[in-house]
Amino acid sequence: MKLFDSISAINQYMTIIHSSVQLLDKIDKLEASNDKTVEKPVLLAWDNVSISELEFGYTTDRVLFSNINLQLDKGKWYVLNGAFGTGKSTLFKLLLQQLEPQKGAILIDGINMTQYNTDKLFSYLRQQGYMFDTSIRENILLGKDESDNFKEIIKQLDIDLTKSITDLSGGEKQKLQLLGYL
Numbered sequence: 001m002k003l004f005d006s007i008s009a010i011n012q013y014m015t016i017i018h019s020s021v022q023l024l025d026k027i028d029k030l031e032a033s034n035d036k037t038v039e040k041p042v043l044l045a046w047d048n049v050s051i052s053e054l055e056f057g058y059t060t061d062r063v064l065f066s067n068i069n070l071q072l073d074k075g076k077w078y079v080l081n082g083a084f085g086t087g088k089s090t091l092f093k094l095l096l097q098q099l100e101p102q103k104g105a106i107l108i109d110g111i112n113m114t115q116y117n118t119d120k121l122f123s124y125l126r127q128q129g130y131m132f133d134t135s136i137r138e139n140i141l142l143g144k145d146e147s148d149n150f151k152e153i154i155k156q157l158d159i160d161l162t163k164s165i166t167d168l169s170g171g172e173k174q175k176l177q178l179l180g181y182l
Helices: 002-036 088-095 136-141 148-157 170-181
Strands: 048-056 065-073 103-108
Touching (some): 048 088, 136 170
Protein backbone atom coordinates (compact mmCIF):
# COMPACT_ATOMS: atom_id res chain seq x y z
CA MET A 1 0.00 0.00 0.00
CA LYS A 2 2.89 2.37 0.80
CA LEU A 3 4.23 1.88 -2.73
CA PHE A 4 0.94 3.02 -4.25
CA ASP A 5 0.78 6.02 -1.89
CA SER A 6 4.32 6.98 -2.94
CA ILE A 7 3.47 6.63 -6.63
CA SER A 8 0.36 8.75 -6.10
CA ALA A 9 2.40 11.42 -4.31
CA ILE A 10 4.99 11.46 -7.11
CA ASN A 11 2.17 11.88 -9.66
CA GLN A 12 0.77 14.84 -7.74
CA TYR A 13 4.20 16.47 -7.47
CA MET A 14 4.85 15.95 -11.18
CA THR A 15 1.56 17.69 -11.97
CA ILE A 16 2.58 20.62 -9.78
CA ILE A 17 6.03 20.79 -11.40
CA HIS A 18 4.52 20.60 -14.90
CA SER A 19 2.10 23.43 -14.08
CA SER A 20 4.90 25.49 -12.54
CA VAL A 21 7.17 25.09 -15.58
CA GLN A 22 4.44 26.40 -17.88
CA LEU A 23 3.79 29.33 -15.56
CA LEU A 24 7.50 30.15 -15.33
CA ASP A 25 7.81 30.00 -19.13
CA LYS A 26 4.92 32.44 -19.43
CA ILE A 27 6.51 34.77 -16.85
CA ASP A 28 9.82 34.63 -18.76
CA LYS A 29 8.04 35.58 -21.99
CA LEU A 30 6.27 38.48 -20.26
CA GLU A 31 9.51 39.76 -18.74
CA ALA A 32 11.34 39.46 -22.07
CA SER A 33 8.67 41.42 -23.88
CA ASN A 34 7.85 43.82 -21.03
CA ASP A 35 9.64 46.82 -22.55
CA LYS A 36 7.82 46.60 -25.86
CA THR A 37 4.45 45.32 -24.62
CA VAL A 38 1.41 47.44 -25.28
CA GLU A 39 -1.55 46.74 -23.03
CA LYS A 40 -3.98 44.59 -25.00
CA PRO A 41 -7.69 45.27 -24.65
CA VAL A 42 -9.47 42.76 -22.41
CA LEU A 43 -12.05 40.71 -24.26
CA LEU A 44 -14.96 39.66 -22.05
CA ALA A 45 -17.53 38.46 -24.59
CA TRP A 46 -17.63 36.82 -28.01
CA ASP A 47 -20.05 35.40 -30.55
CA ASN A 48 -17.82 32.92 -32.38
CA VAL A 49 -14.33 31.51 -32.45
CA SER A 50 -12.89 30.34 -35.75
CA ILE A 51 -9.86 28.09 -35.94
CA SER A 52 -8.35 28.19 -39.41
CA GLU A 53 -5.62 25.92 -40.87
CA LEU A 54 -4.12 25.50 -37.38
CA GLU A 55 -0.87 23.57 -37.05
CA PHE A 56 1.13 22.84 -33.93
CA GLY A 57 4.00 20.64 -32.77
CA TYR A 58 6.11 20.74 -29.65
CA THR A 59 9.17 20.17 -31.80
CA THR A 60 9.83 21.14 -35.41
CA ASP A 61 10.23 17.53 -36.53
CA ARG A 62 6.99 16.26 -34.96
CA VAL A 63 3.75 17.99 -35.91
CA LEU A 64 1.05 17.13 -33.39
CA PHE A 65 -1.82 18.25 -35.61
CA SER A 66 -2.29 20.25 -38.79
CA ASN A 67 -5.07 21.74 -40.92
CA ILE A 68 -7.47 22.04 -37.96
CA ASN A 69 -10.56 24.03 -38.95
CA LEU A 70 -13.35 24.63 -36.43
CA GLN A 71 -16.18 27.09 -35.89
CA LEU A 72 -17.32 27.48 -32.26
CA ASP A 73 -20.49 29.47 -31.68
CA LYS A 74 -21.50 31.11 -28.43
CA GLY A 75 -24.12 29.24 -26.44
CA LYS A 76 -23.37 25.81 -27.91
CA TRP A 77 -21.69 22.86 -26.22
CA TYR A 78 -18.82 21.00 -27.85
CA VAL A 79 -17.09 17.72 -27.06
CA LEU A 80 -13.48 17.17 -28.01
CA ASN A 81 -12.79 13.45 -28.20
CA GLY A 82 -9.69 11.60 -29.29
CA ALA A 83 -6.99 9.12 -28.40
CA PHE A 84 -4.31 9.81 -25.83
CA GLY A 85 -1.61 12.19 -27.13
CA THR A 86 -3.53 13.58 -30.12
CA GLY A 87 -3.52 17.20 -28.93
CA LYS A 88 -6.83 17.77 -27.16
CA SER A 89 -5.25 19.55 -24.18
CA THR A 90 -2.80 21.31 -26.49
CA LEU A 91 -5.70 22.78 -28.47
CA PHE A 92 -7.07 24.28 -25.25
CA LYS A 93 -3.65 25.67 -24.38
CA LEU A 94 -3.61 27.36 -27.79
CA LEU A 95 -7.05 28.85 -27.07
CA LEU A 96 -5.75 30.13 -23.73
CA GLN A 97 -2.69 31.65 -25.50
CA GLN A 98 -0.37 29.53 -23.37
CA LEU A 99 1.12 28.21 -26.62
CA GLU A 100 1.52 29.74 -30.07
CA PRO A 101 0.63 27.85 -33.27
CA GLN A 102 3.26 27.29 -35.95
CA LYS A 103 0.69 28.01 -38.67
CA GLY A 104 -2.88 29.13 -38.95
CA ALA A 105 -4.93 31.43 -36.77
CA ILE A 106 -7.53 31.53 -34.05
CA LEU A 107 -10.02 34.31 -34.67
CA ILE A 108 -12.52 35.72 -32.23
CA ASP A 109 -15.36 37.41 -34.09
CA GLY A 110 -13.06 37.65 -37.12
CA ILE A 111 -10.08 39.23 -35.31
CA ASN A 112 -6.88 37.35 -34.46
CA MET A 113 -7.10 36.45 -30.79
CA THR A 114 -3.48 37.58 -30.20
CA GLN A 115 -4.82 41.15 -30.41
CA TYR A 116 -6.73 40.62 -27.15
CA ASN A 117 -6.10 39.78 -23.53
CA THR A 118 -8.33 36.69 -23.26
CA ASP A 119 -7.52 35.78 -19.64
CA LYS A 120 -11.14 36.30 -18.55
CA LEU A 121 -12.66 34.72 -21.65
CA PHE A 122 -11.88 31.02 -21.26
CA SER A 123 -11.52 28.63 -18.35
CA TYR A 124 -9.74 25.32 -18.62
CA LEU A 125 -10.06 22.51 -16.12
CA ARG A 126 -6.88 20.44 -16.22
CA GLN A 127 -7.15 16.68 -16.29
CA GLN A 128 -5.18 16.43 -13.07
CA GLY A 129 -5.35 19.79 -11.41
CA TYR A 130 -3.67 20.48 -8.11
CA MET A 131 -5.69 20.43 -4.92
CA PHE A 132 -4.33 21.66 -1.59
CA ASP A 133 -4.20 19.16 1.28
CA THR A 134 -6.90 20.98 3.24
CA SER A 135 -10.69 21.22 3.39
CA ILE A 136 -13.05 21.20 0.43
CA ARG A 137 -14.16 24.75 1.35
CA GLU A 138 -10.62 26.12 1.13
CA ASN A 139 -9.94 24.35 -2.18
CA ILE A 140 -13.06 25.79 -3.79
CA LEU A 141 -12.77 29.34 -2.48
CA LEU A 142 -8.96 29.72 -2.75
CA GLY A 143 -9.01 32.73 -0.44
CA LYS A 144 -12.17 34.33 -1.85
CA ASP A 145 -15.15 35.22 0.34
CA GLU A 146 -18.22 32.98 0.39
CA SER A 147 -20.88 34.56 -1.80
CA ASP A 148 -24.61 33.88 -1.52
CA ASN A 149 -24.36 32.05 -4.86
CA PHE A 150 -21.60 29.81 -3.44
CA LYS A 151 -23.68 28.98 -0.36
CA GLU A 152 -26.73 28.14 -2.49
CA ILE A 153 -24.75 25.84 -4.81
CA ILE A 154 -23.18 24.03 -1.85
CA LYS A 155 -26.59 23.63 -0.23
CA GLN A 156 -28.14 22.22 -3.42
CA LEU A 157 -25.25 19.83 -4.01
CA ASP A 158 -25.20 18.74 -0.35
CA ILE A 159 -21.41 18.97 -0.05
CA ASP A 160 -19.66 18.52 3.30
CA LEU A 161 -17.20 21.42 3.14
CA THR A 162 -15.24 20.21 6.17
CA LYS A 163 -14.32 16.90 4.51
CA SER A 164 -10.65 16.50 3.58
CA ILE A 165 -9.58 16.60 -0.06
CA THR A 166 -7.64 13.35 0.42
CA ASP A 167 -10.93 11.45 0.83
CA LEU A 168 -12.11 12.30 -2.70
CA SER A 169 -11.76 10.50 -6.02
CA GLY A 170 -10.17 12.15 -9.06
CA GLY A 171 -13.59 12.85 -10.59
CA GLU A 172 -14.85 14.44 -7.37
CA LYS A 173 -11.77 16.66 -7.28
CA GLN A 174 -12.43 17.77 -10.86
CA LYS A 175 -16.01 18.69 -9.94
CA LEU A 176 -14.73 20.78 -7.04
CA GLN A 177 -12.31 22.58 -9.34
CA LEU A 178 -15.25 23.34 -11.63
CA LEU A 179 -17.13 24.78 -8.64
CA GLY A 180 -14.11 27.02 -8.01
CA TYR A 181 -14.42 28.42 -11.54
CA LEU A 182 -18.11 29.13 -11.05
